[in-house]
Amino acid sequence: MADYKAPLRDIRFVRDEIFDFNTLYTKINGGEDATPDMVDAILDEIGRFAEQEIAPTNVTGDREGCKLGEDGVIAPSGFKEVYQKFVEGGWPSLSADPEFGGQGLPVSLGMTVSEIVGQANWSWGMYPGLSHGAKHLLEAHGSTEQKDTFLPRMVSGEWTGTMCLTEPHCGSDLGLLRTKAEANADGSYSITGTKIFISAGDHDMADNIIHLVLARVPGSPAGTKGISIFVVPKNNLDDSGNVAERNAVSCGALEHKMGIHGNATCVMNFDGAKGFLIGEQNKGLSYMFTMMNSARIGTAFQGLAHSELAIQHATEYARDRLQMRSLSGKKNPDGPADPIIVHPDVRRMLLTIKSLTEGMRMMGYHMAYNADIVSDGKDEEERKVADDLLSILTPIGKAFMTEVGCEAASLGVQVFGGHGYTAEWPAEQNMRDCRISTIYEGTTGIQGLDLLGRKVLGSGGELLKPLTKEIYVFAKENLENETIGGYSVKLQELTKEWGELTMHIGMLAMENPEEVGAASVDYLMYAGYVCMAYYWAQMAKTAAEKLAAGTSETAFYEAKLHTAKFYFARILPRTITLAATMKAPLDTLMDMAEEQFVIS
DSSP: OOOOOOOOOHHIIIIIIIIIIHHHTBBTGGGGOOOOHHHHHHHHHHHHHHHIITTTTHHEEEEEEEHEEEEEOOOOOOEEEEEEEEHHTTTTGGTSOGTTTTOOOOOHHHHHHOOOOHOOOOOOOOHHHHHHHHHHHHHHHHOHHHHHHHHHHHHHTTTEEEEEEEEETSOOGGGOOOOOEOOTSSSSSEEEEEEEEEEEEOOOOEEEEEEEEEEBBBOOOSSSGOOOEEESSSSEEEETSSSEEEEEEEEEEOOOOSSSSTEEEEEEEEEEEEEOOOSTTTTTHHHHHHHHHHHOOOOOOHHHHHHHHHHHHHHHHHHBBOOOOOSOOSSSSSSSSSSSGSSSSHHHHHHHHHHHHHHHHHHHHHHHHHHHHHHBBSOOHHHHHHHHHHHHHHHHHHHHHHHHHHHHHHHHHHGGGGGHHHHHSSSHHHHHHHOOOOOOOOHHHHHHHHHIIIIIITTTTTTTTHHHHHHHHHHHTTTOOOHHHHHHHHHHHHHHHHHHHHHHHHHHHOOOOOHHHHHHHHHHHHHHHHHHHHHHHHHHHHHHHHHHHSSOOOHHHHHHHOOOOOOOOTTTTHHHHHHHHHSOOOOOHHHSSSSSSSOO
């Protein structure tokens, strides 16, 4: 029942038939090697590897968890062996810079691999996945010596990487951090402090772990302006760059968590550990966003991962589970009851999960498409437009996809009924594993503030224009389309309303900036549902064209049309409530006294 099947047909539908990545690859630097045949071979092989090697570790990793021994953290059984096969297969180097041993294939192809890996076992996938952000930061801001020392073996996967931000007394407010970095005579620094919630902070799967650590140099400005970033290896290196003695870095404890038990979430102690400054002093936070933005897109795909598992498991169960009779008459006359998939409410849950899953895949690959252009586009103006689009899509993707991914996982439990609440079936683990996704790499509230406050209002609405223009132009071009004309009218209405809501909140914020915080999450979720409507309109248009041209995959394309119809009728109306709640008076949130929240 818990077997995972890589959704290669739907991935290819989005990549090839909607976004046409094959054509994009002919237009970007380094894309010439990503031929259609090569891409197909890569997708087939990572699908096989995920199904046969990674997925079997999912349940065992959850049940065993990680263990902290005298020499550090021990990953669940099978994790290390599968990781070695992953490294031997060259998967960590797929889209990395050839200068450091990478294969130089497009960023988006690496994201597709990450999607499949994460669905097979999110906990396992975090070990190689977190290295991507660390590599990006070192590539962007590290010295030549740092790049030559660390990147080749991080690219190969021999070494993994982490980001060490959070401390016991501060979560997302990094201006409060206390970890200090004192200069040594040899140009290195002694790093002292404690970091918490460090995913993959310690393990036995790789020979070394390269920590990127935020810390303060004595005398630096207070708050976020005085933060620097350092590269701190778990094991120091000898003069040849090989692993030598242990650095003063250790895992002090493992967090006891609701989910993702197979990944080590560590309390990391730095006791005068040797570290090396990356870039300039006091620029650490700006450098860290290189890593954070990569991690936020990766976390967006976590919402998709758990939603994909939910629809796979729930659909199989609903087809097999017999309970009650259909209200319109027996559908399984030879059995004692009908399969629950015939009941309207079960259909509602399954179609909700399906519409969100496939819509999220579109959102994820919309980000991936623009990431390719930003990274490797040949035209400067195209890169600028793509970068603006990505700056808006990233907070929407991270928060919206994880929020509705949790909804999908919860509905997956509900389809199973009482069985969904037991460890005998996969739905309860999926729900537990998913829940962290809305929290780490910046909570939904922080993403909402970033979107509405920093990006949209902070730019005077300019950063939002490329996205709303793209949606509006698509809608205008398809007003007369027989299949999606009605959807296009709705998209035009929503993009107009989106602008009006932005203006309304902006005017209120000029009087009281708390209005931004009050409206930001509703604003972000509204944006997510509108974007998803745009994606479903595109999918419906393509499906109709394929059916009209004649196809052997009639059922696949008809399912797209049915699901689009469901989304516009039963999911998109959520925007009506969100428009109302984001305009609700501020006093409904702020006027009650703090002591009135609990009255005993």
